[in-house]
Amino acid sequence: MKAAPFAYVRPGSLDDVLAELAGGDGKVLAGGQSLVPVLAMRLGRPATLVDIGSVASLGDLAVTDEVLRVGATVRQRRLERSAEAAAVPLIGMAMPFVGHRELRSRGTVCGSLAHADPAAELPAVAACLEATIEVAGPDGRRRVPAGAFFVGAMTTGASAQEVVTAVEFPVARPGEGHGFGEIARRHGDFALAGVVTRVRVGDDGAVLDARLTGFGVSDTPVTRDVTSIVDDGDALADLAREVVDTGGDSHGSTGYRRRLFRVLAARELARALRAARKERT
Incomplete structure (x- = not known):
């Protein structure tokens, strides 16, 4: 067509x-x-x-002590290859799974957020890191937490008269580790199930805070505080039953996706915890 x-x-x-x-x-x-x-x-x-390709102010890519700011016209490939991206390790972990290199050379970071595909990687990264999405409209600019920005499949909190102008990802802090994993039929396909994790530990290695975001398993990225169940396999199985509510299709049943989610959650939380503790040593 x-x-x-x-x-x-x-x-x-x-x-x-x-x-x-x-x-x-x-x-x-x-x-x-x-x-x-x-x-x-x-x-x-x-x-x-x-x-919006000619709006110069939307092409900013900059990092401060607090945030990595990515303008609306910044290509995914530019961010992936940038020195600035090192401040947010999850960017480097997730970006190779976003479509194919050729698509990342044209696709924008904010465009993926605005499209809000529930199986896309970047919305899940934004949700897990508690990123802030900047939106401009007829009433001025407003800043929306990623957790509130995605309201449904392919649906965001931005109106038809608004445009996403930037996203700000918080930079990694001392004692912070991350994990990213997904299962897809082929590399570059949207995920059947995916998990993004962030774990923070104290000087003694004890877990202070742990967040997990699932994608490809519901209408939006689903984020949970998992501080108390980082290494509890039974609790992660219960979490999978709660979080994964997408219907089955020709690529996998709901039960299959729950099994994928449970395995990915355990693996990526363990990876994030190891990274966080290593960073403390």
Whole structure:
């Protein structure tokens, strides 16, 4: 199939982007790796594509002592290969699993967040790290915690008149370790089940805080505090039954995905714990 007819504009400023989106019938185009297939299958029929590629202020990639800031037009491949990404180890762990290299060369980090595919890796990383997503609209800018940004499959808290301008990932702290794992039919496919973990330990190696985010298992990334069950296999099995609520399909039943989740959770929590304790030594 081919996309339904649409108008195309390429504004040079954020104000002009918002003016084009004011009618509510436009759609933001950044990398296009998620949007173009949707248009080709006519699952979406926007009247206007608003290309944000010429807005210079949206291309920032910078790291401070507190956060890694990624602008809306930063390509995934640019972030993957950047020195700045080292401040957030989960970026380096997850990025090779995001589609294929060719797609990452065009796709944007914020575009993946805005698309909100429940089986995508970057929304899960953002949720696990408690990243902040910056959104601009007719009423100004607002900052949304990642946990509140994803409200359903392919659905976010941003309105049709708003645009995601940046995401801020907190940098790793001393005594912090991470894990990332997923199972897919082929490399580059969306995950049948995936897990992102973050563990923090004290000077004595005791667990202070542990978070786990599952993806590909529900309508949104699902995050839980697992501080008390980091190495409790039975509790992780109970967690899998609670978290994995996606229906079965030709690629795997709900029960199969729960088994995948349980194994991945145990493995990636153990990996994160080892990394955190090693960082303390």
